[in-house]
Amino acid sequence: MAGRLSTIGVRITHAIPVILGVVVVSFLLTRALPGDPAVYFAGAAADEESIAEIRTALGLDKPLYEQFIIYAGDVATGDLGNSLSTGQPVLEDLANRLPASLELTLTALLLSCSIAIPLGVLAATRPGSAVDHLCRVLVTAGVSLPTFFTGVVLIYVFYYLLGIAPSPLGRLDFIYIEPDHVTGFYLIDAAIAGDWETWLGALKQLVLPAATLALFTLAPLARMTRAAMLSALSSDYIRTARAAGLTEDKVLFTYAFRNALLPVITTLGMVFSFTLGANVLVEKVFAWPGIGSYAVEALVVSDYAAVQGFVLAMALLFVALNLVIDLTYTLIDPRIGFETK
Amino acid sequence: MSLLSIQGLKVAFQTRRGSVDAVRGVSLEIDKGEILGIVGESGSGKSVTSYALMRLLDRNGSITGGALSYGGIDLNSVRESTMRDLRGREISMIFQNPRAALNPIRKVGHQIEDVLRRHSRATRSNAKAEAIKALEAVKIRDAEARYNAYPFELSGGMCQRVVIALALACDPKLLIADEPTTGLDITTQKAVMDLIAELIAERSMSAMVITHDLGLAAQYCDRIVVMKDGEVVEEGSAERLFTAPQHAYTRKLVDATPRAGAGIRALLPAEQRTPEPVLPVSDTPLLEVRDLVKTYQGKSGPVHAVKGISFSVMKGQSVGLVGESGCGKSTTSSILVRLADPTSGEILFDGEDLANTPAKNFARDPRRAKIQMVFQDATDSFNPRHTARHSIEEPLARLGGLSRRERKERVGELADLVGLPRTLLDRFPHQLSGGQKARVGIARAIALEPEFLILDEPTAALDVSIQAIVLNLLVDLRAKLGISYLFVSHDLHVVRLLCDYVIVMRDGEIVEEGPAAKVMQTPSHAYTQELLAAAPVPPALQEPASSAAE
Known part of the structure; x- marks a missing residue:
């Protein structure tokens, strides 16, 4: 156990230089963007003088290193600045929008895991069967259909043609009142408040975008599960287990599946981090007030504070996610903790 | 009644090239x-027989005939x-x-x-x-x-x-x-x-x-x-x-x-036994190793892989380096072939110290050609996308200074020398058998006419009948080309056949050395005795009169 704790400690210290690097890089990258926030902020009718005034007010006339020192000092105290376009503190914006993205991504991943993993296992245990072919078709479809396309098709079918889905306009229909903010996840907050009507309303809004993302993330997961199961099932220890007469369930789950889980978890981590930052298209199609659409809007208008805040938040999230994956790894695979000593 | 009875067992595997019969009517019994x-050698169907008996055959294999009975139970049904x-x-x-x-x-x-x-x-x-x-x-x-x-x-x-x-x-x-x-x-x-x-x-x-x-x-x-x-x-x-x-x-x-x-x-089979060649050994040392030390930085402190060993290999001599895994014999051989650097010590080759040239520069050293190695795993030591000809030709192209036509000629000669039919030269490693791959590995190693050849368990993965042929080939090559060998092995019987002098290593140190016959017959160190006692001793073969030609 002490070995594992020190492994966790080492991993966390590894993250510190990464975060510092992200602070520097995000700062420099936003400065390198084309476009001038002062011009945007001043509005269409501004003249040279008022733009210069705003530039001074924003501190953009100072040399780069001075701007950086001010920025780093603010970040260190937890102040990410104000967004130019929304006028709100960036921290507040992120706190409002990040849970929306997380709720969508986590639901989508939960859905895709609950389909992809059993599907991959079944396909691996019965190669060449109907399940195997189904798996192949789903994987191909998931890879080749872009999310904005599946999203629009789902809206067309379930909202326009069948009329079972609510209008794709955000996280909650206007007839409901937002649940009190506890976690920012509407499903959880509504459940805490005991407001099951709102809970159902939030769920209805969530189903289509989550399904869209799930179909997209299902492909790599199902593929990796199938491949990992196939290689685990052909290994020597499975032969030993079979030769000892262990039941097929035991062989499949305790012996093969646990070994096959390792590459699946790695893939899951990659898919998760990729989806969280890259589901802008889904958020746009479903008018989901997530962090991805926020970042794109900020980027278009050179909203420095918002972009930097977004990059920093994502970096922290990735670091935390990788830590969680590494820890899951050490829980499953006893060989890991010892190798890093 | 016997405990297990197998009658006329047949097992076939479905492959892309059709059905392959792995077991063709095996009958045997085991009593209580x-x-x-x-x-049997590889491909004889001995393992498949046991898997069929346990009904653990791979998905593409099936029992196509025969009866399997264990204590009266029909295992097949x-x-x-x-x-x-x-x-x-x-x-x-x-x-x-x-x-x-x-x-x-x-x-x-x-x-x-x-x-x-x-x-x-x-x-x-x-x-x-x-x-x-x-x-x-x-x-x-x-x-x-x-x-x-x-x-x-x-x-x-x-x-x-x-x-x-x-x-x-x-x-x-x-x-x-x-x-x-x-x-x-x-x-x-x-x-x-x-x-x-x-x-x-x-x-x-x-x-x-x-x-x-x-x-x-x-x-x-x-x-x-x-x-x-x-x-x-x-x-x-x-x-x-x-x-x-x-x-x-x-x-x-x-x-x-x-x-x-x-x-x-x-x-070898009786009809292939030619007289053993005379192998002159000179008194001049070709290679002298002095106080060779190799220390690795391990996870829990330094690992002393080789702890200051010294020995010599004379011109024309074959020296056996024997020991179990972890004794430092592989570390020693990779230092001698200059793929790794020693921590300290001298490697005098023809009187000049090789250890002065770092391993990463040694590939460009003119002495590179003189020290070559035959690797243990004949399959993994070839680039799978290179033909046998390409593999043998590569050292010639890099260090041989020959024209394209001369190289082609030389590869042919080398193939003849190691007994590899020239028609096989254009095959890829996976199209060659284990014995053929071993020959290609030897041909590649001797392509540059080295004076010193390190053989790292070259027959460990081969069937015994192929091993016999490869060992004899090595003896013949030594006689023809006058190369000195360092033969690294864990098999004392094989070392005795191929070497004049034996060095026994344990935990990075030499525990015993001496002429092969002496070490094998009257070992002085307890560890050598233990090694010799552990080797299985087959009953003595009574040689029929016809094979007295030896």
């Missing part, structure tokens, strides 16, 4: 308390669920490569518990105690601590003990051991085989020992079946097979098994 050895009850409880199996045979992420104790509980030999409450008992039965010291170990924390020999504990946990009547000691060190091999033999006798079990090593089979089995190409060619007691083999194939196998008292030519 009997240990049957199945001996019982339901899969019955078969699962029999496996582990009535018939158990142990495998080669024990580390891979255990689940890498499950505690060994839990793996044994799984089997015990599956066959109702233990309940949740006493499973741990029973598992520890099973570990104690295979003489694992400190069994209680080992219960919590994972396979990667145990040595190969220890893993094999765990596999045996797992197989014997439910007191089966029949144990099938498929190459149980291949890849283990010779002293570990002896310990494991002795343990198996003892447990079998103690529990009056029967066993089927599948091996390519006739000597091993002869030492531990009551009766031996020799298989070739999916058929049984001969059957009899070990004594009888060795002293009076009936079938030509058995004769060839017996001949090819290295053993005390037989010269290198005696390994």
Whole structure:
């Protein structure tokens, strides 16, 4: 156990230089963007003088290193600045929008895991069967259909043609009142408040975008599960287990599946981090007030504070996610903790 | 009635090129308390026979004929669920490569518990105690601590003990051991085989020992079946097979098994035995190693792989470097071939110190051509996308300074020299047999006419009959080209055949050295004696008068 704790400690210290690097890089990258926030902020009718005034007010006339020192000092105290376009503190914006993205991504991943993993296992245990072919078709479809396309098709079918889905306009229909903010996840907050009507309303809004993302993330997961199961099932220890007469369930789950889980978890981590930052298209199609659409809007208008805040938040999230994956790894695979000593 | 009876067993595999018959009508019986050895070279169908018997064939394999009867039960027709009850409880199996045979992420104790509980030999409450008992039965010291170990924390020999504990946990009547000691060190091999033999006798079990090593089979089995190409060619007691083999194939196998008292030519079939060449050894040293030290930075402090060894190889001499895994023999050979740098010490080659030139610059050193190596794994040491010709030609193109046509000519000559038909030169490694690949590896190593050749277990992965041919080839090449050899091996019998001088290493130190005959016959160090005692001793072969030509 002490070995594992020190492994966790080492991993966390590894993250510190990464975060510092992200602070520097995000700062420099936003400065390198084309476009001038002062011009945007001043509005269409501004003249040279008022733009210069705003530039001074924003501190953009100072040399780069001075701007950086001010920025780093603010970040260190937890102040990410104000967004130019929304006028709100960036921290507040992120706190409002990040849970929306997380709720969508986590639901989508939960859905895709609950389909992809059993599907991959079944396909691996019965190669060449109907399940195997189904798996192949789903994987191909998931890879080749872009999310904005599946999203629009789902809206067309379930909202326009069948009329079972609510209008794709955000996280909650206007007839409901937002649940009190506890976690920012509407499903959880509504459940805490005991407001099951709102809970159902939030769920209805969530189903289509989550399904869209799930179909997209299902492909790599199902593929990796199938491949990992196939290689685990052909290994020597499975032969030993079979030769000892262990039941097929035991062989499949305790012996093969646990070994096959390792590459699946790695893939899951990659898919998760990729989806969280890259589901802008889904958020746009479903008018989901997530962090991805926020970042794109900020980027278009050179909203420095918002972009930097977004990059920093994502970096922290990735670091935390990788830590969680590494820890899951050490829980499953006893060989890991010892190798890093 | 016999415990196990196999009659006319046939097994076929469906492959892309159609159906392949792996076992073609094998019949054999095992009595109660009997240990049957199945001996054969790769592809003889010996393992497939045992998998068919356990009904553990791969998905594309199936039993196409014959009867399998165990204690009156027809194994071929019982339901899969019955078969699962029999496996582990009535018939158990142990495998080669024990580390891979255990689940890498499950505690060994839990793996044994799984089997015990599956066959109702233990309940949740006493499973741990029973598992520890099973570990104690295979003489694992400190069994209680080992219960919590994972396979990667145990040595190969220890893993094999765990596999045996797992197989014997439910007191089966029949144990099938498929190459149980291949890849283990010779002293570990002896310990494991002795343990198996003892447990079998103690529990009056029967066993089927599948091996390519006739000597091993002869030492531990009551009766031996020799298989070739999916058929049984001969059957009899070990004594009888060795002293009076009936079938030509058995004769060839017996001949090819290295053993005390037989010269290198005696390994070949009688009609191929030419007189042994004269091998002049000069008194001038070619290579002198002085106080060679290699220390690695390990996870828990420095690892002393080689602790200051000194020895010499004379011009034309063949020196054997013997030891078990971890003794430092591979480290030494990779330093001598200048693929690694020593921590300190001198390597004088023709009087000049090689250790001065760092390993990373040695590829451009003019002396690179003079020291070459033949690698252990003939398959992995070739680029799979290069033809045999390409592999042999590569050193010539880099260091030989020959024109394209001269190189082609030279590759042909080399192929003739190592006995590789020129028509095979344009094949890729996967299209060549093990013996052919070994020849390509040797041809590549001698392409630049080296003065010193390091042979790192060049025959370890080969069948005995191929090993016999390759060893003889090496002797002939030494006679023709006057190369000095450093022959790295764990097999003392092979070293005795090929070397004039033997160095025995243990834990990075030389424990004994001397002329081969002296070290082999009157070893002075206890470790050498232990190594010699551990090597299986096949019964002496009575040479018929016709082979007196030697």
